[in-house]
Amino acid sequence: MSTLDGPTVSTAAPARALVARNLRRVVRLPSAFFPALLMPVFQAIAFSGAFAAAIHLAGIRNSLDWFVPLAALQGAGFGAMSIGFATIIDIQSGFLDRLRMAPMPRRALVAGPLAAAVLRAVFPVVLVTAVGLIGGMNVPGGWLGLAVLGVAALGVGFVAAGWGLGLAYRMRSMAAAPLMQFAIFTAIFLSASQMPLALMSGWAKPIARVNPVTNILRMARQGFLGRVTWAHTWPGLLALTGLGLVTTLWARRGLSSVDRI
Amino acid sequence: MRTAPIVATGLVRRFGDVVAVDGVDLRIEDGEIFGFLGPNGAGKSTTVRMLTTLLIPTAGQASVAGYDVVRQADEVRRRIGVALQDAAIDPLMTGRELLALQAVMYGLPRREHRRRGDELLERVGLTAAADRRVGTYSGGMRRRLDLALSLIHRPTVLFLDEPTTGLDPMSRITLWDEVRSLNREGTTVLLTTQYLEEADQLADRVAIIDHGRIVRQGEPRELKAQVGAPTLWIDVDAAQSVAATEALARFGELRPAAEGRVGVGLGAGASGVAEVIRALDERGVGVRHLELHEPSLDDVFAEATGYHLEGA
Numbered sequence: 327m328s329t330l331d332g333p334t335v336s337t338a339a340p341a342r343a344l345v346a347r348n349l350r351r352v353v354r355l356p357s358a359f360f361p362a363l364l365m366p367v368f369q370a371i372a373f374s375g376a377f378a379a380a381i382h383l384a385g386i387r388n389s390l391d392w393f394v395p396l397a398a399l400q401g402a403g404f405g406a407m408s409i410g411f412a413t414i415i416d417i418q419s420g421f422l423d424r425l426r427m428a429p430m431p432r433r434a435l436v437a438g439p440l441a442a443a444v445l446r447a448v449f450p451v452v453l454v455t456a457v458g459l460i461g462g463m464n465v466p467g468g469w470l471g472l473a474v475l476g477v478a479a480l481g482v483g484f485v486a487a488g489w490g491l492g493l494a495y496r497m498r499s500m501a502a503a504p505l506m507q508f509a510i511f512t513a514i515f516l517s518a519s520q521m522p523l524a525l526m527s528g529w530a531k532p533i534a535r536v537n538p539v540t541n542i543l544r545m546a547r548q549g550f551l552g553r554v555t556w557a558h559t560w561p562g563l564l565a566l567t568g569l570g571l572v573t574t575l576w577a578r579r580g581l582s583s584v585d586r587i
Numbered sequence: 588m589r590t591a592p593i594v595a596t597g598l599v600r601r602f603g604d605v606v607a608v609d610g611v612d613l614r615i616e617d618g619e620i621f622g623f624l625g626p627n628g629a630g631k632s633t634t635v636r637m638l639t640t641l642l643i644p645t646a647g648q649a650s651v652a653g654y655d656v657v658r659q660a661d662e663v664r665r666r667i668g669v670a671l672q673d674a675a676i677d678p679l680m681t682g683r684e685l686l687a688l689q690a691v692m693y694g695l696p697r698r699e700h701r702r703r704g705d706e707l708l709e710r711v712g713l714t715a716a717a718d719r720r721v722g723t724y725s726g727g728m729r730r731r732l733d734l735a736l737s738l739i740h741r742p743t744v745l746f747l748d749e750p751t752t753g754l755d756p757m758s759r760i761t762l763w764d765e766v767r768s769l770n771r772e773g774t775t776v777l778l779t780t781q782y783l784e785e786a787d788q789l790a791d792r793v794a795i796i797d798h799g800r801i802v803r804q805g806e807p808r809e810l811k812a813q814v815g816a817p818t819l820w821i822d823v824d825a826a827q828s829v830a831a832t833e834a835l836a837r838f839g840e841l842r843p844a845a846e847g848r849v850g851v852g853l854g855a856g857a858s859g860v861a862e863v864i865r866a867l868d869e870r871g872v873g874v875r876h877l878e879l880h881e882p883s884l885d886d887v888f889a890e891a892t893g894y895h896l897e898g899a
Binding site: 334335336339340342343347350351354355419420421423424425426427428429430585586587 | 641
């Protein structure tokens, strides 16, 4: 049967196929994946050593409790953002044209890469959390604390992937790569990522206070600093939902800009 | 009246100040192989990208398979197969995986993926390499896989953008055979090429494009006939050159002669050769060697553009 008479192509099937393609790349091109996998572990170890004394001032005895969730979020963000690099390669090699010439819904070209990016982000999050647990990280929030970290980290991965994808579709060259990283780095740096808000002073504090990433970090860290509460969860969820919607729209509009060439 | 599979009217595409395609008119009939001939940068690929919904025309209109390429892009996509200039194939995937991906993209039922993939792999002679990563394929294999991918959904119109560029002669002939075979099965083919021989061998009609404009369009034989009569070159004894020239004069325009070699443009075409031989024989001129030189598409190209096509 030809597709001439066939049903309209769904969004789910092509999106799943694109997820499978992206995950296959992880296995077949591990050199492109390992840096994103190992960097959060390095950061967790380095930061928890370097800033241990400062963190103790906030009453946190084990600096891993503070820095492992941060490393998990960074790992998820930078890992997922690599979907933007992969998309630029697809654009430059002409593979995206092959996908665009297919009669599938355009949303599959956003949903597939986003889903793949989130799944890729699972690996660094699991690894850095495992290293933290082995290193003696406390988890007073128990399984719920770990689950909330997972939600926060994968949510950050989703947001970063949407940002990277939108930028890739708009710029269509590797010139987009530094911009992708810069935005994620800045958003995390200008939050309560390194120090608790209470210890911050100067120009950084008011920015960190309104930065939605601070709420996401508070949500992610709560299970490692105490019990999980709704009060520490909903602002993070709200931030992730808002940022997720904005970046998904950004990615979808980016794809439309390719179609308008 | 049924709409022709590919119709373009006044198609224009600008990139900033650069006019890549400047008012192209095309009408390609059902079951034709249409050759789009021109040098690099002439506007061939840009035209194809507009016809295959990848680029929006700046002006003009085009329909493919009866559907407008801008307003009904998805309908067009369901009916066309496209192999673009650089076979855009993920080198990390195997041939079989790529065919399966393509099948999903075109909405083929799941139970058909494997069967259709195997069928196409066999058709293009890649069954043995089906489970190898495409990165290990030769250029010819990649082109054949690209062709197979473009056929996954049994398109009625096939676009091949410079399908044999960079291929060795054997791979080129294999691909030509496949294109002919697809055409015999009823597929309309638009083929862009910078190879004159390719257009001559494959195309029922050709359009010559230069600087974004179509400068000649028609059947290769007609176009060549418009350039001039075929030239008959005859090698004779040097001493008989004058007699030979006198004998040839009544058959058409004489070509500049060299010692022992005379030539005439045959107004009556190739059918006049026998008459020429008889006339020479009557004058006692012995013929050592003769050759008939038909005008080539390169002559057509040169006549239309003022320069010869590179790579001809």
